[in-house]
Amino acid sequence: MTIKLFIVDDHYMVIEGIKSLLRHEESIIWSGHARNAAFCLAELRVNQPDIILMDISLPDKSGIELCKEVKATYPSIYVIGLSTFNQQSFIKKMLESGASGYILKNATKKEILEALQTVMKGGIYLNYEVSNQLKSRTSVPFAVLTKREKEILKLISDGLTNVEIAEMLFLGTATVDTHRKNLLLKMGAKNSAMMVKLAIEHNLLPIGK
Amino acid sequence: MTIKLFIVDDHYMVIEGIKSLLRHEESIIWSGHARNAAFCLAELRVNQPDIILMDISLPDKSGIELCKEVKATYPSIYVIGLSTFNQQSFIKKMLESGASGYILKNATKKEILEALQTVMKGGIYLNYEVSNQLKSRTSVPFAVLTKREKEILKLISDGLTNVEIAEMLFLGTATVDTHRKNLLLKMGAKNSAMMVKLAIEHNLLPIGK
Protein backbone atom coordinates (compact mmCIF):
# COMPACT_ATOMS: atom_id res chain seq x y z
CA MET A 1 0.00 0.00 0.00
CA THR A 2 1.57 3.26 -1.09
CA ILE A 3 0.45 6.51 0.45
CA LYS A 4 0.67 9.87 -1.26
CA LEU A 5 1.35 12.25 1.57
CA PHE A 6 0.97 16.00 1.83
CA ILE A 7 1.89 18.25 4.74
CA VAL A 8 0.48 21.62 5.69
CA ASP A 9 2.42 23.39 8.39
CA ASP A 10 3.85 26.85 8.65
CA HIS A 11 6.92 25.63 10.47
CA TYR A 12 9.51 24.60 7.98
CA MET A 13 11.20 22.51 10.59
CA VAL A 14 8.17 20.34 11.03
CA ILE A 15 7.92 19.67 7.32
CA GLU A 16 11.58 18.80 7.14
CA GLY A 17 11.36 16.71 10.26
CA ILE A 18 8.57 14.54 8.98
CA LYS A 19 10.17 14.27 5.57
CA SER A 20 13.36 13.18 7.17
CA LEU A 21 11.67 10.67 9.43
CA LEU A 22 9.91 9.03 6.54
CA ARG A 23 12.76 9.33 4.07
CA HIS A 24 13.42 5.64 3.79
CA GLU A 25 9.84 4.52 3.79
CA GLU A 26 9.10 3.21 0.33
CA SER A 27 5.39 3.13 0.99
CA ILE A 28 5.32 6.91 1.38
CA ILE A 29 5.18 8.99 -1.76
CA TRP A 30 5.82 12.63 -1.24
CA SER A 31 2.96 14.62 -2.68
CA GLY A 32 4.13 18.04 -1.58
CA HIS A 33 3.71 20.53 1.20
CA ALA A 34 2.31 23.97 1.91
CA ARG A 35 3.01 26.62 4.50
CA ASN A 36 -0.53 27.93 4.61
CA ALA A 37 -4.09 27.08 3.72
CA ALA A 38 -4.21 29.02 0.48
CA PHE A 39 -1.18 27.24 -0.91
CA CYS A 40 -2.55 23.96 0.19
CA LEU A 41 -5.83 24.48 -1.65
CA ALA A 42 -3.96 25.64 -4.73
CA GLU A 43 -1.81 22.54 -4.71
CA LEU A 44 -4.79 20.27 -4.31
CA ARG A 45 -6.25 21.61 -7.50
CA VAL A 46 -3.46 20.04 -9.50
CA ASN A 47 -2.50 17.13 -7.32
CA GLN A 48 -4.48 15.14 -4.77
CA PRO A 49 -2.73 13.15 -2.08
CA ASP A 50 -4.22 10.27 -0.15
CA ILE A 51 -3.56 11.83 3.23
CA ILE A 52 -2.85 15.34 4.45
CA LEU A 53 -1.02 15.97 7.70
CA MET A 54 -2.46 19.27 8.77
CA ASP A 55 -1.30 21.65 11.46
CA ILE A 56 -4.07 23.03 13.58
CA SER A 57 -2.80 26.57 13.55
CA LEU A 58 -1.95 28.08 10.21
CA PRO A 59 -1.14 31.68 9.37
CA ASP A 60 -4.17 32.36 7.20
CA LYS A 61 -6.78 29.98 8.50
CA SER A 62 -7.31 27.45 11.25
CA GLY A 63 -6.68 23.82 10.47
CA ILE A 64 -10.25 23.16 11.43
CA GLU A 65 -11.51 25.46 8.70
CA LEU A 66 -9.11 24.11 6.17
CA CYS A 67 -10.02 20.56 7.04
CA LYS A 68 -13.68 21.27 6.47
CA GLU A 69 -12.97 22.85 3.11
CA VAL A 70 -10.72 20.09 1.97
CA LYS A 71 -13.20 17.41 2.95
CA ALA A 72 -15.99 19.30 1.23
CA THR A 73 -14.12 19.43 -2.06
CA TYR A 74 -12.17 16.19 -1.85
CA PRO A 75 -14.08 13.81 0.42
CA SER A 76 -11.75 10.96 -0.36
CA ILE A 77 -8.67 12.69 0.99
CA TYR A 78 -7.97 11.77 4.58
CA VAL A 79 -6.85 14.46 6.97
CA ILE A 80 -4.77 13.91 10.07
CA GLY A 81 -4.48 16.75 12.55
CA LEU A 82 -1.07 17.76 13.74
CA SER A 83 -0.19 19.91 16.69
CA THR A 84 2.26 20.49 19.46
CA PHE A 85 -0.23 20.31 22.23
CA ASN A 86 -2.69 17.81 23.36
CA GLN A 87 -5.64 20.12 23.30
CA GLN A 88 -8.85 18.29 23.63
CA SER A 89 -11.17 20.94 22.28
CA PHE A 90 -9.17 21.37 19.10
CA ILE A 91 -8.86 17.68 18.57
CA LYS A 92 -12.58 17.24 18.90
CA LYS A 93 -13.25 20.03 16.45
CA MET A 94 -10.77 18.60 14.04
CA LEU A 95 -12.44 15.22 14.14
CA GLU A 96 -15.83 16.80 13.83
CA SER A 97 -14.57 18.63 10.76
CA GLY A 98 -13.82 15.36 9.08
CA ALA A 99 -10.31 14.54 10.18
CA SER A 100 -9.50 10.87 10.50
CA GLY A 101 -6.96 11.21 13.23
CA TYR A 102 -4.67 13.34 15.25
CA ILE A 103 -1.00 13.09 16.11
CA LEU A 104 1.32 15.18 18.21
CA LYS A 105 4.41 16.72 16.74
CA ASN A 106 6.59 14.73 19.04
CA ALA A 107 5.21 11.47 17.66
CA THR A 108 7.70 8.75 16.83
CA LYS A 109 8.26 7.43 13.37
CA LYS A 110 6.42 4.30 14.35
CA GLU A 111 3.42 6.24 15.54
CA ILE A 112 3.29 8.30 12.39
CA LEU A 113 3.42 5.23 10.18
CA GLU A 114 0.78 3.56 12.28
CA ALA A 115 -1.44 6.59 11.96
CA LEU A 116 -0.97 6.78 8.20
CA GLN A 117 -1.73 3.12 7.71
CA THR A 118 -4.74 3.11 9.97
CA VAL A 119 -6.23 6.12 8.29
CA MET A 120 -5.46 4.84 4.82
CA LYS A 121 -7.57 1.80 5.61
CA GLY A 122 -10.46 3.99 6.56
CA GLY A 123 -9.88 3.87 10.29
CA ILE A 124 -9.52 6.56 12.90
CA TYR A 125 -6.17 7.07 14.54
CA LEU A 126 -5.63 8.74 17.85
CA ASN A 127 -2.49 8.17 19.81
CA TYR A 128 -2.51 6.89 23.30
CA GLU A 129 -2.48 10.14 25.25
CA VAL A 130 -4.99 11.73 22.94
CA SER A 131 -7.51 8.95 22.99
CA ASN A 132 -7.15 8.75 26.73
CA GLN A 133 -8.27 12.31 27.08
CA LEU A 134 -11.15 12.07 24.72
CA LYS A 135 -13.38 9.83 26.67
CA SER A 136 -16.42 8.09 25.43
CA ARG A 137 -18.17 9.93 22.78
CA THR A 138 -16.35 11.92 20.16
CA SER A 139 -13.53 9.59 19.66
CA VAL A 140 -13.09 6.05 20.73
CA PRO A 141 -12.31 4.19 17.54
CA PHE A 142 -14.58 1.35 18.41
CA ALA A 143 -14.73 -0.20 14.98
CA VAL A 144 -12.23 -0.12 12.18
CA LEU A 145 -14.06 0.00 8.92
CA THR A 146 -12.65 -0.63 5.50
CA LYS A 147 -12.84 1.97 2.78
CA ARG A 148 -15.70 0.18 1.11
CA GLU A 149 -17.57 -0.19 4.35
CA LYS A 150 -17.27 3.49 5.11
CA GLU A 151 -18.45 4.28 1.64
CA ILE A 152 -21.50 2.10 2.06
CA LEU A 153 -22.18 3.30 5.58
CA LYS A 154 -22.34 6.83 4.29
CA LEU A 155 -24.84 5.86 1.61
CA ILE A 156 -26.95 3.94 4.11
CA SER A 157 -27.08 7.06 6.26
CA ASP A 158 -28.26 8.97 3.22
CA GLY A 159 -31.29 6.71 3.07
CA LEU A 160 -30.30 4.57 0.14
CA THR A 161 -31.40 0.95 -0.07
CA ASN A 162 -29.12 -1.94 -0.91
CA VAL A 163 -30.39 -1.92 -4.47
CA GLU A 164 -29.72 1.79 -4.88
CA ILE A 165 -26.27 1.53 -3.39
CA ALA A 166 -25.47 -1.40 -5.64
CA GLU A 167 -26.46 0.61 -8.69
CA MET A 168 -24.46 3.58 -7.56
CA LEU A 169 -21.29 1.61 -6.93
CA PHE A 170 -21.77 -0.86 -9.79
CA LEU A 171 -22.03 -3.84 -7.46
CA GLY A 172 -24.43 -6.70 -6.99
CA THR A 173 -27.04 -6.24 -4.31
CA ALA A 174 -25.70 -9.31 -2.56
CA THR A 175 -22.39 -7.56 -2.12
CA VAL A 176 -23.93 -4.51 -0.56
CA ASP A 177 -26.01 -6.78 1.62
CA THR A 178 -22.87 -8.48 2.86
CA HIS A 179 -21.22 -5.17 3.63
CA ARG A 180 -24.28 -3.99 5.52
CA LYS A 181 -24.27 -7.15 7.57
CA ASN A 182 -20.58 -6.78 8.32
CA LEU A 183 -21.13 -3.19 9.35
CA LEU A 184 -23.89 -4.18 11.74
CA LEU A 185 -21.62 -6.84 13.13
CA LYS A 186 -18.55 -4.66 13.51
CA MET A 187 -20.46 -1.89 15.16
CA GLY A 188 -22.67 -4.05 17.29
CA ALA A 189 -25.80 -2.39 15.98
CA LYS A 190 -29.18 -4.05 15.96
CA ASN A 191 -30.27 -2.34 12.76
CA SER A 192 -29.30 0.41 10.38
CA ALA A 193 -30.94 3.18 12.37
CA MET A 194 -28.89 2.30 15.44
CA MET A 195 -25.81 1.89 13.30
CA VAL A 196 -26.11 5.42 11.96
CA LYS A 197 -26.42 6.79 15.46
CA LEU A 198 -23.38 4.86 16.66
CA ALA A 199 -21.43 5.88 13.61
CA ILE A 200 -22.09 9.55 14.20
CA GLU A 201 -21.35 9.25 17.90
CA HIS A 202 -17.99 7.72 17.10
CA ASN A 203 -17.20 10.04 14.24
CA LEU A 204 -17.24 7.39 11.61
CA LEU A 205 -19.78 9.49 9.81
CA PRO A 206 -18.89 13.12 9.38
CA ILE A 207 -22.08 15.03 9.96
CA GLY A 208 -22.76 18.51 8.82
CA LYS A 209 -20.29 17.75 6.08
CA MET B 1 -55.09 11.28 -3.70
CA THR B 2 -55.31 13.72 -6.59
CA ILE B 3 -53.03 16.72 -6.80
CA LYS B 4 -53.88 19.95 -8.57
CA LEU B 5 -50.57 21.11 -9.93
CA PHE B 6 -49.42 24.48 -11.16
CA ILE B 7 -46.07 25.39 -12.71
CA VAL B 8 -44.30 28.72 -12.78
CA ASP B 9 -41.27 28.80 -15.04
CA ASP B 10 -40.18 31.12 -17.77
CA HIS B 11 -38.73 28.30 -19.81
CA TYR B 12 -41.41 26.81 -21.92
CA MET B 13 -39.39 23.65 -22.30
CA VAL B 14 -39.48 23.03 -18.59
CA ILE B 15 -43.23 23.38 -18.43
CA GLU B 16 -43.64 21.05 -21.36
CA GLY B 17 -41.12 18.64 -19.97
CA ILE B 18 -42.84 18.25 -16.66
CA LYS B 19 -46.25 18.04 -18.27
CA SER B 20 -44.95 15.38 -20.56
CA LEU B 21 -43.34 13.41 -17.79
CA LEU B 22 -46.52 13.36 -15.78
CA ARG B 23 -48.86 12.96 -18.74
CA HIS B 24 -50.10 9.53 -17.78
CA GLU B 25 -50.37 10.14 -14.08
CA GLU B 26 -54.03 10.09 -13.22
CA SER B 27 -53.37 11.52 -9.81
CA ILE B 28 -52.10 14.76 -11.31
CA ILE B 29 -54.62 17.35 -12.35
CA TRP B 30 -53.30 20.29 -14.33
CA SER B 31 -54.18 23.53 -12.73
CA GLY B 32 -52.28 25.68 -15.19
CA HIS B 33 -48.97 27.37 -15.62
CA ALA B 34 -47.40 30.80 -15.76
CA ARG B 35 -44.28 32.23 -17.30
CA ASN B 36 -43.80 34.89 -14.67
CA ALA B 37 -44.80 35.91 -11.17
CA ALA B 38 -47.47 38.40 -12.18
CA PHE B 39 -49.34 35.86 -14.27
CA CYS B 40 -49.02 33.34 -11.52
CA LEU B 41 -50.60 35.64 -8.96
CA ALA B 42 -53.37 36.54 -11.40
CA GLU B 43 -54.13 32.91 -12.00
CA LEU B 44 -54.23 32.13 -8.31
CA ARG B 45 -56.99 34.66 -7.82
CA VAL B 46 -59.36 32.53 -9.86
CA ASN B 47 -57.98 29.07 -9.32
CA GLN B 48 -55.95 27.59 -6.48
CA PRO B 49 -53.84 24.51 -6.99
CA ASP B 50 -52.62 22.18 -4.25
CA ILE B 51 -48.99 22.50 -5.21
CA ILE B 52 -46.96 24.99 -7.21
CA LEU B 53 -43.70 24.00 -8.83
CA MET B 54 -41.84 27.27 -8.84
CA ASP B 55 -38.67 28.22 -10.66
CA ILE B 56 -36.24 30.17 -8.55
CA SER B 57 -35.45 32.73 -11.21
CA LEU B 58 -38.33 34.39 -12.93
CA PRO B 59 -38.28 37.37 -15.28
CA ASP B 60 -40.16 39.77 -13.05
CA LYS B 61 -39.45 38.54 -9.56
CA SER B 62 -37.39 35.93 -7.78
CA GLY B 63 -39.00 32.68 -6.84
CA ILE B 64 -38.15 33.43 -3.26
CA GLU B 65 -40.24 36.62 -3.32
CA LEU B 66 -43.07 34.95 -5.13
CA CYS B 67 -43.05 32.06 -2.73
CA LYS B 68 -43.37 34.41 0.23
CA GLU B 69 -46.26 36.24 -1.39
CA VAL B 70 -48.09 33.11 -2.33
CA LYS B 71 -47.71 31.61 1.12
CA ALA B 72 -48.88 34.87 2.69
CA THR B 73 -52.08 34.93 0.67
CA TYR B 74 -52.71 31.21 0.30
CA PRO B 75 -51.03 29.41 3.19
CA SER B 76 -52.54 26.09 2.24
CA ILE B 77 -50.86 25.97 -1.15
CA TYR B 78 -47.63 24.04 -1.06
CA VAL B 79 -44.66 25.37 -3.00
CA ILE B 80 -41.82 23.27 -4.36
CA GLY B 81 -38.72 25.06 -5.58
CA LEU B 82 -37.39 24.22 -8.97
CA SER B 83 -34.02 25.05 -10.40
CA THR B 84 -31.23 23.90 -12.60
CA PHE B 85 -28.56 24.25 -10.01
CA ASN B 86 -27.99 22.83 -6.65
CA GLN B 87 -27.46 26.16 -5.02
CA GLN B 88 -27.50 25.92 -1.34
CA SER B 89 -28.16 29.54 -0.50
CA PHE B 90 -31.20 29.72 -2.76
CA ILE B 91 -32.57 26.48 -1.49
CA LYS B 92 -32.27 27.66 2.07
CA LYS B 93 -34.01 30.94 1.28
CA MET B 94 -36.71 29.10 -0.59
CA LEU B 95 -37.40 26.88 2.39
CA GLU B 96 -37.28 29.82 4.74
CA SER B 97 -39.85 31.53 2.53
CA GLY B 98 -42.24 28.69 3.10
CA ALA B 99 -41.43 26.19 0.39
CA SER B 100 -42.01 22.55 1.25
CA GLY B 101 -39.31 21.15 -0.93
CA TYR B 102 -36.90 21.57 -3.73
CA ILE B 103 -36.16 19.58 -6.83
CA LEU B 104 -33.66 19.94 -9.60
CA LYS B 105 -34.75 20.26 -13.18
CA ASN B 106 -33.00 17.06 -14.07
CA ALA B 107 -35.13 15.14 -11.58
CA THR B 108 -36.61 11.88 -12.77
CA LYS B 109 -40.32 11.23 -13.02
CA LYS B 110 -40.07 9.06 -9.95
CA GLU B 111 -38.42 11.83 -7.97
CA ILE B 112 -41.01 14.36 -9.02
CA LEU B 113 -43.88 12.10 -8.05
CA GLU B 114 -42.20 11.32 -4.79
CA ALA B 115 -41.78 15.01 -4.09
CA LEU B 116 -45.39 15.79 -4.95
CA GLN B 117 -46.75 13.01 -2.79
CA THR B 118 -44.54 13.80 0.15
CA VAL B 119 -45.38 17.48 0.07
CA MET B 120 -49.08 16.83 -0.47
CA LYS B 121 -49.06 14.93 2.78
CA GLY B 122 -47.54 17.88 4.55
CA GLY B 123 -43.97 16.65 4.44
CA ILE B 124 -40.73 18.21 3.29
CA TYR B 125 -39.02 16.86 0.21
CA LEU B 126 -35.40 17.38 -0.67
CA ASN B 127 -33.71 15.13 -3.14
CA TYR B 128 -30.55 13.25 -2.46
CA GLU B 129 -27.98 15.79 -3.60
CA VAL B 130 -29.84 18.72 -2.16
CA SER B 131 -30.35 17.33 1.30
CA ASN B 132 -26.74 16.33 1.32
CA GLN B 133 -25.63 19.89 0.84
CA LEU B 134 -27.89 21.44 3.39
CA LYS B 135 -26.04 21.08 6.61
CA SER B 136 -27.61 24.12 8.12
CA ARG B 137 -28.54 22.49 11.41
CA THR B 138 -30.46 25.58 12.35
CA SER B 139 -31.56 27.93 9.65
CA VAL B 140 -33.80 25.59 7.73
CA PRO B 141 -37.11 25.31 9.48
CA PHE B 142 -36.95 21.65 10.19
CA ALA B 143 -39.59 19.35 11.49
CA VAL B 144 -41.46 20.18 14.64
CA LEU B 145 -41.96 16.96 16.53
CA THR B 146 -44.47 16.22 19.22
CA LYS B 147 -43.47 14.81 22.58
CA ARG B 148 -44.48 11.32 21.65
CA GLU B 149 -42.67 11.50 18.35
CA LYS B 150 -39.45 12.60 19.98
CA GLU B 151 -39.79 9.78 22.45
CA ILE B 152 -40.22 7.23 19.70
CA LEU B 153 -37.51 8.75 17.54
CA LYS B 154 -35.06 8.28 20.38
CA LEU B 155 -36.02 4.62 20.76
CA ILE B 156 -35.74 4.06 17.03
CA SER B 157 -32.23 5.46 17.12
CA ASP B 158 -31.45 3.01 19.90
CA GLY B 159 -32.21 0.18 17.52
CA LEU B 160 -35.59 -0.86 18.85
CA THR B 161 -38.23 -2.26 16.53
CA ASN B 162 -41.84 -1.16 16.52
CA VAL B 163 -42.79 -4.19 18.57
CA GLU B 164 -40.16 -3.45 21.20
CA ILE B 165 -41.10 0.20 21.38
CA ALA B 166 -44.76 -0.69 21.72
CA GLU B 167 -43.98 -2.96 24.66
CA MET B 168 -41.83 -0.37 26.29
CA LEU B 169 -44.42 2.39 26.03
CA PHE B 170 -47.47 0.17 26.56
CA LEU B 171 -48.84 0.92 23.12
CA GLY B 172 -50.10 -1.11 20.20
CA THR B 173 -47.59 -1.74 17.45
CA ALA B 174 -49.91 -0.02 15.03
CA THR B 175 -49.56 3.15 17.02
CA VAL B 176 -45.81 3.04 16.97
CA ASP B 177 -45.98 2.30 13.27
CA THR B 178 -48.06 5.38 12.68
CA HIS B 179 -45.64 7.52 14.63
CA ARG B 180 -42.73 6.14 12.67
CA LYS B 181 -44.46 6.93 9.41
CA ASN B 182 -45.27 10.43 10.56
CA LEU B 183 -41.68 10.95 11.59
CA LEU B 184 -40.42 9.85 8.19
CA LEU B 185 -42.89 12.18 6.56
CA LYS B 186 -42.16 15.18 8.74
CA MET B 187 -38.44 14.85 8.35
CA GLY B 188 -38.42 13.96 4.70
CA ALA B 189 -36.45 10.80 5.34
CA LYS B 190 -36.58 7.81 3.07
CA ASN B 191 -36.05 5.34 5.89
CA SER B 192 -35.14 5.13 9.54
CA ALA B 193 -31.39 5.19 8.97
CA MET B 194 -31.62 8.48 7.10
CA MET B 195 -34.04 9.79 9.67
CA VAL B 196 -31.57 9.21 12.48
CA LYS B 197 -28.87 11.04 10.57
CA LEU B 198 -31.14 13.99 9.87
CA ALA B 199 -32.33 14.05 13.45
CA ILE B 200 -28.80 14.28 14.79
CA GLU B 201 -27.81 16.87 12.22
CA HIS B 202 -30.71 19.03 13.30
CA ASN B 203 -30.20 18.47 16.97
CA LEU B 204 -33.46 16.63 17.43
CA LEU B 205 -31.57 13.73 18.93
CA PRO B 206 -29.15 14.33 21.75
CA ILE B 207 -26.14 12.26 20.89
CA GLY B 208 -23.84 10.81 23.44
CA LYS B 209 -27.11 9.86 25.08
Add this chain to the structure above:
DNA sequence: GTGTCCTTCCCCTAAAAAGGGGATTTTTAA
Protein backbone atom coordinates in the same frame (compact mmCIF):
# COMPACT_ATOMS: atom_id res chain seq x y z
C1' DG C 1 -68.79 24.32 19.70
C1' DT C 2 -66.22 23.74 15.75
C1' DG C 3 -62.02 22.63 14.13
C1' DT C 4 -57.35 21.26 14.34
C1' DC C 5 -53.80 18.61 16.35
C1' DC C 6 -52.31 14.72 18.98
C1' DT C 7 -52.69 10.24 20.06
C1' DT C 8 -54.38 5.98 19.57
C1' DC C 9 -55.55 1.89 16.70
C1' DC C 10 -56.82 -0.87 12.38
C1' DC C 11 -56.64 -2.79 7.44
C1' DC C 12 -53.81 -4.26 3.33
C1' DT C 13 -49.57 -5.25 0.29
C1' DA C 14 -44.91 -4.91 -1.19
C1' DA C 15 -40.23 -3.92 -0.33
C1' DA C 16 -36.38 -4.06 2.40
C1' DA C 17 -33.62 -5.60 6.04
C1' DA C 18 -31.99 -9.03 9.18
C1' DG C 19 -30.09 -13.52 10.19
C1' DG C 20 -28.17 -17.86 8.86
C1' DG C 21 -25.34 -20.18 5.88
C1' DG C 22 -21.31 -20.51 2.03
C1' DA C 23 -17.94 -19.45 -1.68
C1' DT C 24 -14.63 -17.20 -4.94
C1' DT C 25 -11.26 -13.83 -6.40
C1' DT C 26 -8.26 -10.09 -5.62
C1' DT C 27 -5.37 -7.35 -2.66
C1' DT C 28 -2.41 -6.69 0.93
C1' DA C 29 0.73 -7.68 4.63
C1' DA C 30 3.95 -10.48 6.95
Add this chain to the structure above:
DNA sequence: TTAAAAATCCCCTTTTTAGGGGAAGGACAC
Protein backbone atom coordinates in the same frame (compact mmCIF):
# COMPACT_ATOMS: atom_id res chain seq x y z
C1' DT D 1 5.32 -17.06 -0.92
C1' DT D 2 1.89 -17.70 1.80
C1' DA D 3 -1.69 -16.42 4.79
C1' DA D 4 -4.91 -13.02 6.00
C1' DA D 5 -8.09 -9.58 4.82
C1' DA D 6 -11.02 -7.35 1.72
C1' DA D 7 -14.30 -7.44 -1.75
C1' DT D 8 -17.19 -9.79 -4.53
C1' DC D 9 -21.35 -12.84 -5.15
C1' DC D 10 -25.00 -16.66 -4.02
C1' DC D 11 -28.52 -19.43 -1.35
C1' DC D 12 -32.25 -19.63 2.12
C1' DT D 13 -35.97 -17.87 5.68
C1' DT D 14 -38.18 -14.69 8.75
C1' DT D 15 -38.88 -10.22 10.54
C1' DT D 16 -39.42 -5.51 9.99
C1' DT D 17 -40.28 -1.47 7.51
C1' DA D 18 -42.45 1.25 4.09
C1' DG D 19 -46.40 2.81 1.64
C1' DG D 20 -51.30 3.05 0.73
C1' DG D 21 -55.35 3.71 3.00
C1' DG D 22 -58.88 4.85 7.21
C1' DA D 23 -60.99 5.97 11.83
C1' DA D 24 -62.02 7.61 16.48
C1' DG D 25 -61.47 9.78 21.04
C1' DG D 26 -59.43 13.65 23.66
C1' DA D 27 -57.20 18.14 24.35
C1' DC D 28 -56.93 22.68 23.35
C1' DA D 29 -57.78 27.02 20.98
C1' DC D 30 -60.28 30.37 18.58
